[in-house]
Amino acid sequence: MRFPVPALAVLAALTGAAPAAAQEPLHLAVYVADSSSFHVTSTLIYGATEAVLVDAQFQNSEAEKLADRIAATGRRLKAILISHPDDDHYIGLAVLRQRFPGTPIYMSAAALSEFKRTSARYLAGSRSFQPSETPDSLPTPELLPSRQLLIDGAAVKVVTDVQGDAFVPSNSFVWVPSLRAVVAGDIVFNGVHVWLANSNQRTRTAWRHSLDRIAALHPRVVVAGHKRDAGLEDSPDAVEATRAYLTAFERAVHDASNADEVVAAMRQEFPDLSLAGILTRAARVAVPN
Ligand SMILES: [Zn+2]
Numbered sequence: 001m002r003f004p005v006p007a008l009a010v011l012a013a014l015t016g017a018a019p020a021a022a023q024e025p026l027h028l029a030v031y032v033a034d035s036s037s038f039h040v041t042s043t044l045i046y047g048a049t050e051a052v053l054v055d056a057q058f059q060n061s062e063a064e065k066l067a068d069r070i071a072a073t074g075r076r077l078k079a080i081l082i083s084h085p086d087d088d089h090y091i092g093l094a095v096l097r098q099r100f101p102g103t104p105i106y107m108s109a110a111a112l113s114e115f116k117r118t119s120a121r122y123l124a125g126s127r128s129f130q131p132s133e134t135p136d137s138l139p140t141p142e143l144l145p146s147r148q149l150l151i152d153g154a155a156v157k158v159v160t161d162v163q164g165d166a167f168v169p170s171n172s173f174v175w176v177p178s179l180r181a182v183v184a185g186d187i188v189f190n191g192v193h194v195w196l197a198n199s200n201q202r203t204r205t206a207w208r209h210s211l212d213r214i215a216a217l218h219p220r221v222v223v224a225g226h227k228r229d230a231g232l233e234d235s236p237d238a239v240e241a242t243r244a245y246l247t248a249f250e251r252a253v254h255d256a257s258n259a260d261e262v263v264a265a266m267r268q269e270f271p272d273l274s275l276a277g278i279l280t281r282a283a284r285v286a287v288p289n
Helices: 007-015 060-073 093-099 109-129 201-216 237-255 259-269 276-286
Strands: 027-032 041-046 050-054 076-081 105-107 148-151 154-162 171-176 181-190 221-227
Touching (some): 027 060, 076 148, 093 105, 221 237, 237 259, 259 276
Parallel strands (some): 050 076
Antiparallel strands (some): 027 041, 148 154, 171 181
């Protein structure tokens, strides 16, 4: 992830001049965690003076590194948006709240409802699984006040409560028109197996409609919710790759008599994807032995 030297912000501070808000285009910086955090991404969308963060990481240590990079940009962190109510996207919120006090944390209506229903259980699970990487408590996000967020006067749109990798349609994606960029959260995966342990045939069909909506925007950039490494391009090809994975999984489940057969078929078709453990979990849910 390339975070810039905050030259314009420094200049504005030195001269007392108003920042050249609308003149600087928006930028994206994508942070990618290591495999112990399932290569989950966080994306900073930033202009000359302001920034919005999408997703907050799964581990305290990753959230600290992310916070360092945000601070180094010199931009004011105006808001944090959590793309959907899965713990790998929000356990880092306690660190970010400490590092950026006063920055509001937003979720869509369905995501917030799910967060309130499930986050205590997820937090307890994280504490038993990775105690040193889990905070004692989490800030509760607030309801996203508008589907349009302004960053130095430039609008970005939040498309809320569509179907992604959660059972309930509670995934949001962000559309940055000036960059033709989509920050997709866990509607799109890039270079890793797709999280299907909280899905069924009905939700996977609805999920494909969400991919249709993203493709219809004809994006030039699509940032996946998880990607294999930071060097991997944020290509819109990931949308069709995710669709192909969903279709192949449906076929593998239909043809298999047990979970191992699903895993074997998918690994044969997608030999290069990381996070094979995710596939195993998905197969065991879809075809219980
Ligand atoms: Zn995720």
